[in-house]
Amino acid sequence: MTAVNILSLHKTYPNQSAPVLTDFSLSINNGEMIALLGPSRSGKSTLLKLITGIERPDSGDIQFDGSSILNIDPNKRGAVLMFQKSYLFPFLNVAENISFGLKVQGVSSETIGAEVKRMLDLIGLPGIEKRKPGQLSGGEGQRVALARALVTNPKLLLLDEPLSSLDTSVRMNLQEAIRDIQRELGVTTMFVTHDLGEAMAMSYRMALLLNGEIVALDRPENLFHHPRSLAAAKFMGVSTFLNGNQVWGPKEAEVESYKKLYAIRPEHILVQKEASENSVEGVVSDCIFRGEYVEYQVAVDGTTVRAQMPMPATMFPHGERVYVNFPRQYLFEVSHR
Numbered sequence: 001m002t003a004v005n006i007l008s009l010h011k012t013y014p015n016q017s018a019p020v021l022t023d024f025s026l027s028i029n030n031g032e033m034i035a036l037l038g039p040s041r042s043g044k045s046t047l048l049k050l051i052t053g054i055e056r057p058d059s060g061d062i063q064f065d066g067s068s069i070l071n072i073d074p075n076k077r078g079a080v081l082m083f084q085k086s087y088l089f090p091f092l093n094v095a096e097n098i099s100f101g102l103k104v105q106g107v108s109s110e111t112i113g114a115e116v117k118r119m120l121d122l123i124g125l126p127g128i129e130k131r132k133p134g135q136l137s138g139g140e141g142q143r144v145a146l147a148r149a150l151v152t153n154p155k156l157l158l159l160d161e162p163l164s165s166l167d168t169s170v171r172m173n174l175q176e177a178i179r180d181i182q183r184e185l186g187v188t189t190m191f192v193t194h195d196l197g198e199a200m201a202m203s204y205r206m207a208l209l210l211n212g213e214i215v216a217l218d219r220p221e222n223l224f225h226h227p228r229s230l231a232a233a234k235f236m237g238v239s240t241f242l243n244g245n246q247v248w249g250p251k252e253a254e255v256e257s258y259k260k261l262y263a264i265r266p267e268h269i270l271v272q273k274e275a276s277e278n279s280v281e282g283v284v285s286d287c288i289f290r291g292e293y294v295e296y297q298v299a300v301d302g303t304t305v306r307a308q309m310p311m312p313a314t315m316f317p318h319g320e321r322v323y324v325n326f327p328r329q330y331l332f333e334v335s336h337r
């Protein structure tokens with residue numbers, strides 16, 4: 001097990017003018033699974049390439065248990081990477097794919113057989129040693145890729161959007177499997193994704209990467225309910241901001257110009273026929289049934305307020321006049337940056 005310290009990384013690709021990482025710092029505790037959440041092209045894969053040694057940072061340091069790894073050969077760092085695609089060797093069977101890394105290390109064939117079996121039990125696919133990658137489903141292929149990554153007992157497991165190409169139900173199964181396996185092995189893990197729901201499901205702490213640096217780091221439930229900045233709140237699905245008096249701002253007001261800024265989550269906004277203590281009037285532009293909840297879009301002062309109310313909730317027709325209520329107990333202050 002390994003504690004990881006990433007210290008003020010800067011990275012600009014030679015042929016690019018803008019930097020990808022500007023001041024990236026993050027510590028991962030020994031045995032922890034942390035999620036790195038960021039929009040696409042925010043530099044997530046670049047960070048993983050810097051850790052595995054495929055790329056070098058312009059400045060900054062990466063340390064495992066307090067020692068820099070930057071001058072260690074990529075294949076000796078003990079950081080393994082798993083991708084969205086499994087990249088299994090198509091002509092090798094499952095056992096040969098999993099044991100590839102061990103063979104390179106010169107491990108004996110008895111040990112290899114036992115290790116392959118241990119890995120297949122771990123990923124919940126015992127007995128598939130002889131199958132070829134072409135005979136595996138997408139989910140099975142990703143399980144085998146995970147086994148291949150873990151068989152060398154890595155210091156750090158890096159998962160780069162590993163579930164992005166899978167169907168929802170397969171994806172949910174694999175989320176659970178990865179959680180179980182990570183807990184059982186205690187391997188320090190970073191799960192990288194652009195998907196908020198997945199980042200929350202796959203982490204004890206979650207880091208948000210925007211504009212080349214970590215702008216928020218906390219437990220998923222804290223970040224979800226109380227993001228501290230405007231940018232973090234927007235990424236957490238908040239789209240309604242109120243002014244310093246905790247009321248709807250002047251018409252056409254720019255959120256950025258408010259001296260103090262309050263945010264409210266969409267599921268805490270009430271869309272009703274009656275006004276309450278902190279309301280604004282609007283017109284329903286859309287009302288979508290989502291199963292567990294109803295999603296409302298209400299036109300107010302030339303912008304759209306998005307709200308969600310749990311079922312049973314009223315389905316309002318397009319064009320209905322309603323009140324949008326912002327209960328004060330759910331408002332929280334955010335900083336402009």
Ligand code: ADP
Nearest residue numbers: 013016020038039040041042043044045046047
């Ligand atoms: P993410 O994984 O978050 O989608 P990436 O790290 O892949 O982001 O990419 C971040 C930015 O760096 C993008 O703008 C991408 O075009 C650029 N980039 C990635 N790899 C290279 C490369 N080898 N050379 C030049 N630019 C690159």
Ligand code: MG
Nearest residue numbers: 044045046160
């Ligand atoms: Mg990527």
